[in-house]
Amino acid sequence: MPGHGVAPINKEWYANTRPQLGSFNVAAAGQALDALGLKSKNSAGIRLLPSGKPLEFDLTYGTDSSTYPAMATIIQSDFAKVGVKVNLRGILSSKLLSTGQSGDWEMILHAFGDQPDPELRKPIWQPGGALYYWHRSLQPARDGDKPNVAKMAAWEKDIYTIFDKAATTTNVGERKALYTRWQLLFAQNLPVTPIAKPENIGAVSNKYGNYVYNLGVIPGYNPVTLIYQK
Numbered sequence: 273m274p275g276h277g278v279a280p281i282n283k284e285w286y287a288n289t290r291p292q293l294g295s296f297n298v299a300a301a302g303q304a305l306d307a308l309g310l311k312s313k314n315s316a317g318i319r320l321l322p323s324g325k326p327l328e329f330d331l332t333y334g335t336d337s338s339t340y341p342a343m344a345t346i347i348q349s350d351f352a353k354v355g356v357k358v359n360l361r362g363i364l365s366s367k368l369l370s371t372g373q374s375g376d377w378e379m380i381l382h383a384f385g386d387q388p389d390p391e392l393r394k395p396i397w398q399p400g401g402a403l404y405y406w407h408r409s410l411q412p413a414r415d416g417d418k419p420n421v422a423k424m425a426a427w428e429k430d431i432y433t434i435f436d437k438a439a440t441t442t443n444v445g446e447r448k449a450l451y452t453r454w455q456l457l458f459a460q461n462l463p464v465t466p467i468a469k470p471e472n473i474g475a476v477s478n479k480y481g482n483y484v485y486n487l488g489v490i491p492g493y494n495p496v497t498l499i500y501q502k
Contacts, residue, residue: 276459276466277397278451279386287452292459293466302354310355319355328357333381334365340381343468347381372405390451391439397454398435399428406463427457478502 276289294300305319310327312320319327333344341362348358358379363371368382387393395401400410400419407428410419424432431454438450458464476483481502 276464277393277455278390279469282386282388284388285390285448285451287455289455289459292456293462298350298353305354305356313355316357317352317355318357326357327355328359329378330359330361331379331381332361332363332368332371332377334368335362337365340365344381347467369403373403373408375405375408390454391435394435394439397431397458399424399432425461427461431457 276293278286280286305327310319310321314320314326316326321327331344331347334340344360344362348360351358361377368380371377372380372382384393384396390397396403398404399407400412400421402411402415404410409423410421410428412419419432421429421432434450434454434457438447441447441450479502481500482498
């Protein structure tokens with residue numbers, strides 16, 4: 273199970289959200305839909321809404337990606353097993369971000385990179401951030417202004433405060449506790465569903481010292497590491 277906001281490999285900040293996210297269970301998903309009263313199905317096996325229309329939605333994904341098409345097809349197949357029709361809407365991967373920010377989607381398949389500290393991913397995970405595109409009404413009228421806090425759900429207000437506090441305290445224990453609560457709140461409310469996490473393995477000779485694992489290019493955070501031969 274991937275981490276929710278923090279990758280499991282990032283042991284300094286990762287919080288185990290498995291109990292909140294649960295496990296993959298197609299039968300339980302079907303039972304949950306039954307409990308909502310969506311038991312009737314059409315001849316194709318798709319559940320019907322009270323209006324008589326089929327329960328369906330569009331899934332936007334990048335067609336030119338090496339991974340998105342296969343993932344989109346798996347998602348479509350899994351939803352079909354519980355009587356939900358998923359219409360695949362393919363676009364260029366380079367358009368995913370702008371499409372997400374425009375709000376022109378019902379469900380979107382996208383990837384978020386990892387960073388060594390959650391503060392560096394604040395635009396994604398803090399409500400009202402530039403990349404918090406699943407709830408766009410929180411965006412400020414102008415860049416740099418305060419987000420629309422009045423439109424935040426109670427749990428979003430908590431997370432908004434958490435990131436502000438974590439950015440100003442120098443106590444590692446307090447920051448750890450704050451970021452743990454953030455991950456749990458996201459897992460409980462689930463505006464984003466994490467489905468996969470790639471595993472990258474690297475190696476370096478033990479004759480080198482001061483080697484630090486590089487998580488990739490981080491805008492505004494590119495420390496120069498001095499590596500030496502022991």
